[in-house]
Amino acid sequence: xxxxxxxxxxxxxxxxxxxxxxxxxxxxxxxxxxxxxxxxxxxxxxxxxxxxxxxxxxxxxxxxxxxxxxxxxxxxxxxxxxxxxxxxxxxxxxxxxxxxxxxxxxxxxxxxxxxxxxxxxxxxxxxx
Amino acid sequence: xxxxxxxxxxxxxxxxxxxxxxxxxxxxxxxxxxxxxxxxxxxxxxxxxxxxxxxxxxxxxxxxxxxxxxxxxxxxxxxxxxxxxxxxxxxxxxxxxxxxxxxxxxxxxxxxxxxxxxxxxxxxxxxxxxxxxxxxxxxxxxxxxxxxxxxxxxxxxxxxxxxxxxxxxxxxxxxxxxxxxxxxxxxxxxxxxxxxxxxxxxxxxxxxxxxxx
Numbered sequence: 357x358x359x360x361x362x363x364x365x366x367x368x369x370x371x372x373x374x375x376x377x378x379x380x381x382x383x384x385x386x387x388x389x390x391x392x393x394x395x396x397x398x399x400x401x402x403x404x405x406x407x408x409x410x411x412x413x414x415x416x417x418x419x420x421x422x423x424x425x426x427x428x429x430x431x432x433x434x435x436x437x438x439x440x441x442x443x444x445x446x447x448x449x450x451x452x453x454x455x456x457x458x459x460x461x462x463x464x465x466x467x468x469x470x471x472x473x474x475x476x477x478x479x480x481x482x483x484x
Numbered sequence: 485x486x487x488x489x490x491x492x493x494x495x496x497x498x499x500x501x502x503x504x505x506x507x508x509x510x511x512x513x514x515x516x517x518x519x520x521x522x523x524x525x526x527x528x529x530x531x532x533x534x535x536x537x538x539x540x541x542x543x544x545x546x547x548x549x550x551x552x553x554x555x556x557x558x559x560x561x562x563x564x565x566x567x568x569x570x571x572x573x574x575x576x577x578x579x580x581x582x583x584x585x586x587x588x589x590x591x592x593x594x595x596x597x598x599x600x601x602x603x604x605x606x607x608x609x610x611x612x613x614x615x616x617x618x619x620x621x622x623x624x625x626x627x628x629x630x631x632x633x634x635x636x637x638x639x640x641x642x643x644x645x646x647x648x649x650x651x652x653x654x655x656x657x658x659x660x661x662x663x664x665x666x667x668x669x670x671x672x673x674x675x676x677x678x679x680x681x682x683x684x685x686x687x688x689x690x691x692x693x694x695x696x697x
Binding site: 361363400402403404406407409411445447449457459461 | 658662
């Protein structure tokens with residue numbers, strides 16, 4: 357079974373962040389399916405004022421550091437690179453036989469009031 | 485005719501129950517099982533109107549047998565019959581799907597009443613169990629406070645109350661400290677606490693924190 361919980365009903369994100377998270381989400385679920393032999397997986401999305409963290413964990417077989425650093429394993433490394441690109445970090449904790457937890461931390465712009473952002477748009481400010 | 489399966493590892497109890505129950509013309513002890521596995525197997529193969537289930541069985545815990553039977557046949561009627569007093573397993577047995585819980589010290593007549601009650605589709609609750617349920621109900625308003633927390637919010641509360649700092653908690657949970665603060669904020673809000681101190685006080689007074697010493 358896979359359950360999902362979020363801290364807010366609807367979380368709005370910049371496209372770049374949303375796409376990154378989606379790709380990583382796919383990757384983690386893929387990994388769980390392919391390798392973990394887990395019975396249950398849980399995904400949690402927690403949004404704070406200026407950050408978002410997605411936590412994916414399962415009760416599968418887990419893995420150790422050597423498996424993670426295999427030269428031909430690109431998934432986790434790709435994940436790491438995508439997240440670092442957004443200034444975030446990936447924490448992987450796994451114990452053989454005890455499941456895996458992957459926490460993706462991504463910093464966000466502090467929440468602005470609606471007035472602020474619309475003024476930005478009106479002025480045509482572009483973020484590069 | 486009410487077909488009954490008696491599950492108990494003691495032959496004497498099984499025979500005794502059979503004797504007692506067969507005195508009632510419409511009761512028939514159709515099967516006896518001396519272990520959990522045997523009970524599960526017999527229920528798969530035959531139909532019983534009622535199962536009298538002991539808690540202490542040689543192979544599996546009676547509560548596990550109860551859950552397994554309920555999973556396989558959700559509408560199966562089970563009365564747990566145990567030497568344990570009601571306050572130990574009573575509520576848990578009912579929550580796991582038993583329709584009645586009877587202490588082995590009870591009078592025979594009560595057992596017969598309970599069986600008729602349960603077979604007719606009702607639940608049977610002894611006086612002792614009723615009292616305990618009532619106590620649970622009255623105490624509930626307090627318990628519910630922390631039962632509404634998610635696992636991680638609860639874990640945050642416990643770790644916080646055992647003196648861990650935000651950073652330490654985030655290291656234990658392998659998450660960012662910011663996420664832990666979100667958990668903490670939600671926990672405070674759900675439990676309508678104004679500050680950490682109130683939360684810590686609650687956790688300690690409800691023994692949610694295990695002391696290290």
